[in-house]
Amino acid sequence: MAPPSVTLEIGGEQFPMNPIPSPPQPGASLAEPPLNLAVPAGPLPAPGSVPAVPQNGQYAGTGTATNDPLGECKSPIQIQNWFVSGSNVSFGAYQGTIQPDGSLAMQTGSTYISGRFVGSNFEGRVWRGVGAGCQYLISLYPNS
Secondary structure, eight states, X not given: OOXXXXXXXXXXXXXXXXXXXXXXXXXXXXXXXXXXXXXXXXXXXXTTOOOOOOOSEEEEEEEEEEEOTTSOOOSSEEEEEEEEETTEEEETTEEEEOOTTSEEEEEETTEEEEEEEETTEEEEEEEETTTEEEEEEEEEEEOO
Protein backbone atom coordinates (compact mmCIF):
# COMPACT_ATOMS: atom_id res chain seq x y z
CA MET A 1 0.00 0.00 0.00
CA ALA A 2 1.41 3.39 -1.01
CA PRO A 3 1.49 6.27 1.48
CA PRO A 4 -1.03 9.08 0.92
CA SER A 5 0.04 12.06 -1.14
CA VAL A 6 0.55 15.11 1.11
CA THR A 7 1.12 18.62 -0.26
CA LEU A 8 1.67 21.75 1.84
CA GLU A 9 0.45 25.00 0.31
CA ILE A 10 2.18 28.20 1.49
CA GLY A 11 1.47 31.53 -0.14
CA GLY A 12 0.07 29.92 -3.28
CA GLU A 13 3.13 27.66 -3.69
CA GLN A 14 2.74 23.91 -3.23
CA PHE A 15 5.35 21.77 -1.51
CA PRO A 16 5.01 17.96 -1.86
CA MET A 17 5.80 16.54 1.57
CA ASN A 18 6.36 12.90 0.52
CA PRO A 19 7.39 12.71 -3.15
CA ILE A 20 8.03 9.27 -4.60
CA PRO A 21 11.76 9.00 -5.37
CA SER A 22 12.89 7.80 -8.77
CA PRO A 23 15.28 4.84 -8.87
CA PRO A 24 18.90 5.96 -9.39
CA GLN A 25 20.37 5.59 -12.86
CA PRO A 26 23.83 4.02 -13.21
CA GLY A 27 26.51 6.69 -13.51
CA ALA A 28 24.08 9.47 -12.48
CA SER A 29 25.20 12.27 -10.18
CA LEU A 30 23.90 12.59 -6.64
CA ALA A 31 20.18 13.23 -6.26
CA GLU A 32 18.78 16.65 -5.42
CA PRO A 33 17.60 17.15 -1.82
CA PRO A 34 14.00 16.02 -1.22
CA LEU A 35 11.35 18.55 -2.16
CA ASN A 36 10.25 18.86 1.45
CA LEU A 37 13.65 20.47 2.17
CA ALA A 38 13.35 22.90 -0.73
CA VAL A 39 13.79 26.59 -0.04
CA PRO A 40 10.55 28.56 -0.27
CA ALA A 41 9.98 30.28 -3.59
CA GLY A 42 11.47 33.70 -3.91
CA PRO A 43 13.70 35.78 -6.12
CA LEU A 44 17.13 34.34 -6.78
CA PRO A 45 20.15 36.58 -7.21
CA ALA A 46 20.77 37.70 -10.79
CA PRO A 47 23.21 35.45 -12.67
CA GLY A 48 26.77 36.54 -12.05
CA SER A 49 25.87 38.56 -8.97
CA VAL A 50 27.14 37.62 -5.55
CA PRO A 51 24.52 37.74 -2.79
CA ALA A 52 25.43 39.78 0.26
CA VAL A 53 26.90 37.70 3.07
CA PRO A 54 24.61 37.69 6.11
CA GLN A 55 25.77 39.80 9.03
CA ASN A 56 27.55 37.88 11.79
CA GLY A 57 25.88 37.84 15.18
CA GLN A 58 22.62 37.07 16.88
CA TYR A 59 19.29 37.15 15.03
CA ALA A 60 15.70 37.29 16.24
CA GLY A 61 12.28 37.40 14.65
CA THR A 62 8.82 35.92 14.50
CA GLY A 63 6.98 32.97 13.06
CA THR A 64 3.37 32.74 11.91
CA ALA A 65 1.52 29.40 11.92
CA THR A 66 0.58 28.15 8.46
CA ASN A 67 -0.61 24.69 9.54
CA ASP A 68 -2.39 24.00 12.82
CA PRO A 69 -3.98 20.52 12.53
CA LEU A 70 -5.10 20.31 16.18
CA GLY A 71 -5.79 24.01 16.78
CA GLU A 72 -3.00 24.18 19.36
CA CYS A 73 -0.25 26.13 17.58
CA LYS A 74 0.78 29.40 19.17
CA SER A 75 0.95 32.20 16.62
CA PRO A 76 2.84 34.42 16.30
CA ILE A 77 5.91 32.92 17.95
CA GLN A 78 9.08 34.75 18.96
CA ILE A 79 12.42 33.36 17.74
CA GLN A 80 15.64 34.26 19.56
CA ASN A 81 19.21 32.98 19.93
CA TRP A 82 19.77 32.29 16.22
CA PHE A 83 23.48 32.82 15.57
CA VAL A 84 25.36 33.45 12.31
CA SER A 85 29.15 33.21 12.10
CA GLY A 86 30.45 33.40 8.53
CA SER A 87 28.49 30.74 6.63
CA ASN A 88 27.60 28.78 9.80
CA VAL A 89 24.24 28.99 11.55
CA SER A 90 23.31 27.61 14.96
CA PHE A 91 19.91 27.68 16.62
CA GLY A 92 19.54 25.43 19.64
CA ALA A 93 20.16 21.86 18.41
CA TYR A 94 20.15 22.99 14.76
CA GLN A 95 23.41 23.50 12.87
CA GLY A 96 23.66 24.46 9.20
CA THR A 97 25.75 26.02 6.47
CA ILE A 98 24.57 28.93 4.34
CA GLN A 99 24.98 28.00 0.67
CA PRO A 100 26.44 30.44 -1.91
CA ASP A 101 22.90 31.34 -3.08
CA GLY A 102 21.88 32.22 0.50
CA SER A 103 19.83 29.06 1.07
CA LEU A 104 19.90 27.17 4.35
CA ALA A 105 18.40 23.80 5.36
CA MET A 106 18.71 22.33 8.86
CA GLN A 107 17.22 19.27 10.52
CA THR A 108 17.03 17.93 14.07
CA GLY A 109 15.09 14.70 14.44
CA SER A 110 11.91 15.06 12.39
CA THR A 111 11.84 18.88 12.57
CA TYR A 112 13.14 20.95 9.65
CA ILE A 113 14.06 24.57 9.01
CA SER A 114 14.67 25.81 5.48
CA GLY A 115 14.80 29.18 3.81
CA ARG A 116 17.07 31.80 2.33
CA PHE A 117 19.13 34.74 3.48
CA VAL A 118 18.68 37.84 1.36
CA GLY A 119 21.37 40.13 2.63
CA SER A 120 21.15 39.83 6.40
CA ASN A 121 17.44 38.92 6.52
CA PHE A 122 16.28 35.28 6.66
CA GLU A 123 12.90 34.13 5.34
CA GLY A 124 11.94 30.50 5.72
CA ARG A 125 9.71 27.90 7.27
CA VAL A 126 9.74 25.40 10.11
CA TRP A 127 7.85 22.11 10.10
CA ARG A 128 7.82 18.74 11.75
CA GLY A 129 7.54 15.52 9.74
CA VAL A 130 4.92 14.90 7.09
CA GLY A 131 1.83 16.95 7.90
CA ALA A 132 2.31 16.46 11.66
CA GLY A 133 2.20 19.33 14.07
CA CYS A 134 2.61 23.05 13.70
CA GLN A 135 4.21 24.62 10.65
CA TYR A 136 5.44 28.21 10.53
CA LEU A 137 6.71 30.86 8.14
CA ILE A 138 9.58 32.66 9.87
CA SER A 139 11.34 36.00 9.37
CA LEU A 140 14.61 36.77 11.17
CA TYR A 141 16.73 39.92 11.37
CA PRO A 142 20.07 40.78 13.02
CA ASN A 143 19.76 42.20 16.54
CA SER A 144 20.70 45.86 16.52
